[in-house]
Amino acid sequence: METPKDKKASLVIHGFVDKVIAxxxxxxxxRIPPFVRIDLFxxxxxxxxxxxxxxxxxxLRVASVHGQKAPLPFIKYVEVSFLDGQNYKEAVLHKQPFQLKRRTVKTKIFEVLLKxxxxxxxxxxxxxxxxxxxFKVSTDCFNYDKDAILQKLRDTATGDPCCGRHEVIEKKPIxxxxxxATVYAIVTNVLQYNKTAPESNGSVMKGRLGGLNGIETSWKRSRSGKRKPRS
Structure with a gap:
């Protein structure tokens, strides 16, 4: 759509922003790099x-980092099972906030598998x-290099486009x-730009300037280049 500054521009491009950038x-x-979506919980x-x-x-709760009552929109439900041959009852958690209640022997250390x-x-x-x-909760707070971990997840997901990879970025006692509480970062989506994607009518459009993938462009002479009228 037109803007008040169109008349001052040297180049006006009419089109969707994704097509313009492409x-x-x-x-x-x-090359347009893949978009890697990373969520925290x-x-x-x-x-x-x-x-x-x-x-x-x-x-055991699976909760948002923004608060235990905040929603986790990227998780539909959680399946809980026990490793190491533990004969504890498995569970499927459908309702948010996702939480599992159990009673076990005090001295036992085991692993829970969250799907x-x-x-x-x-x-x-x-x-x-x-x-x-x-159950021997540490009183120390472990802060990992969050930026480095997130960049590692992005690089790994870019090299091998697959979501689901995760890393711990923080551990803290309450x-x-x-x-x-253990905070995780997890890759939930990897989107790659498809250069050969057709338009909605099934054909690849060409721009007026021989590029810009169907984006209409028009050049305008800047005001500084206009000739001054003769006196």
Whole structure:
């Protein structure tokens, strides 16, 4: 659509922004890198001793980093199973916030397997994460190099376009109630620009300037180049 500054521009391009950028990159002979979507979530383990001190009552939550009651739009449901031959009952968590309640022996250390089933629009159906269950919560806070981890995920996803890869970016204790939160970064989509994608009518359009992939352009002479009228 027209803007008040169109008359001052040397070049006016009418078209969708994606097509404009694609056309410009094509004329510059530059490659459009894939878009890698990375989402964050946290796994929170909360536990208390039973009245007889023999067991531990614990809750495992899969929650948003923006708060335990904030939604996780990229996760449809979570499947929970137990590794190391533990005979604990498996569960499927459909309702957000996703949480699992169990009672186990105090001294036991084991692993829980979380299968995150993604919502529509993500690049894959699911991803699996192993979560160690250890009731000796550390009082230390582990802050990893978040920027380096996110860049590593992007580079890996770009080289081998596949979503579901994940890394831990932070671990922190929560004193009351006694809990430990682990923050994960996970690749949920990888989108690559398809240069040969046809238009909606099935044909590849050509621009008026022989480039810009069907974008209409018009050159305008700048005001500084206009001749001054004779007196």
């Amino acid at each position: 056309g410009v990159m094509d004329r510059l002979n530059m 946290q796994v929170i383990l909360t536990h208390t001793l039973s009245s007889d001190k023999r067991f531990v009552n614990w809750i 995150l089933n993604f919502s529509d629009g993500c690049g894959c159906l699911s991803s699996q994460i192993k979560v160690p269950i250890d 004193p009351d109630p006694r809990s430990e």
